[in-house]
Amino acid sequence: MGLFLAAFVFAALWSIRFKYDPTGATKDFKWVIGCISWTYRNLLWDLVAEVYQYVLEHGVFHWNFLLGLTIPSLSTWVVYWYYESQRRNFQDSEHEQDGLPEITNPLEPLVFPCRTNHIRFFPKKHSFSYSYLLVGIPIGWRGPAGSFLSADLKSLPGRNRQPKEAWLSVESADYLNRGDNVHGLQGKLDSYIRSQNEKPEDYAYSYLITAPRFLGYSFNPVSFWYLYDGTGKLKAMIVEVNNTFDERRMYFLKDSGIGVAENGNMEKQTSSAKFANTWMKDFHVSPFNSRKGSYSLAALDPFSTRLNGKGPVDNTITLSSSKEHSKLVARIFSTSKGLDPTSFTKWDILRFFASWWWVGFATFPRIVREAGKLFFRRKLHVWFRPEVLKESIGRTETPEEKAIARIFRHFLKSQVEHSNLPLPVKYVPAIPTEHGEEVFTSHTLPSESTSSHEALLLKPTTPLFYANLIRSPNIPNFLTSSLQNSDIKTHTFYTTHPNLLATIFLHSQKSNSANFPLIDRVYLSLIAALRKGPQRMQPSPLDEFAVQLRASDEAKVRAYRRAPLKLLTSDYIAFGLVPVVDGSTTAMRIWLCWLCAQSLGTLIRLDSLSDQTAISGMGKLTVGCLGVHLWRWLGELL
Incomplete structure (x- = not known):
């Protein structure tokens, strides 16, 4: 009787769950079956042993019976293996055909043992020096250089046959615009050069000098890209800067012919092996420097002897104040010629890492130590x-910001198409891995008016834009107040037409929330109640729009519903720290799982217990069955 009641309670709850979320209910059912199977696996083994014993005692077992099971199984496995190998080979061949043409780069991968010096002149003098490790990667080369160094392995065609990652590795996902590229570093570099209104074919050869990953870890403050023409002359450089806040800025520089001495003074270059350029500072790197001033770069061409040298690396960056006084000089230089990783024996690798394995891990602690001294x-x-x-790249997005950004793209498109806006809208998201830039046009505009140079540009500069957007119940007010704020340091988006941007969202169609399913009305009410502001008790048009997408984008809608609740809840209980909410939710879900597992122990013994214990066990079992569903529901809620 107890087993029947338990099954009835679970089936009733599961049917309710399945009505609103069939995918989640199916996962719940699989999870429960797996949990029961794991808990009572000993009983299953005993059952198998009894069947086996019965077969032996009654003579049913025979070698023909064994072969009758084994041969079809082996045949099926061989056919499946052959089919999978043919399918993978076909996919790999297609992948290779879609790749870039093979690039012949005369440069070679190298390892550069280096040192870096930093000297601050004012407002207080301070200096430090420590060892640093760089590697050089010829762009267009992908693969391993022995077991010591590898580049772009993840973008190699034929991933099922790609070699293992070496001790030191460089991957395209860590450089330039965020996200990976099927063509690796070469593809990302070509895209970036085009974004600077340059032609990739003007730079026949290119070389990246950067701090590599060691055992998957890397903290890389600055990387240098060297761009050469067909004659081997260094024509341009890209300085890629990363700060400790996970933000990035790339500077495309051409040789100016004026160098910087070690004392910070400008001087005329006398050697073609030197590269120099000066540009304005617009990126926050150190908390002890403002975003004003300028940078100067003086660099040696490590391959000045017609692309066949091996260093040295010697780059000096000088930070000048807004009054053009040299404030800080940072230099990185190699202490020896570049080392060929393909010539390293196992003993060479062991000796090298005995001296250098800790350098990459120590970079960030060293920065923190020097910051503490300052x-x-x-x-x-x-x-x-x-x-x-707008020229920089914001930090990596959180899952909540990513979920909001996906819905916002659809919402913006719908608002523009139903508006009377006199020009198209070009949307450049702050999450590059989510599609890319897109142009939306009003239904009142002719199709020939969609050229990008005529468009209203909306470019969120940081994923924080989406979190701030969802905290406001009124989108036009949020955009207007942000644009009216004179402090540019707090701006999270950029637009070319501030007066027109808010008008896109002024006439958002109000939906009748009474027609929404019950679960959606509950979510909308919770989100509205958690918001702050005069209109906080009403769901925003973006919330209602997300609910209406359920039929076509169910996964996006479910992710969106969790995101505002997490962000808004964190504002009340965790000072806006979403990881605190995640930790609390995980602890509660573990408790529910434990309660459910406890009830499973009562399931088998329920009928043999006394009435009083059986009632207690039934209550425990019912709560446990609820726990299975609450596990999933709580995960959906937060």
């Missing part, structure tokens, strides 16, 4: 991090 000993003023400008 703050506590030198008493330098701290400049709080401003939001990045």
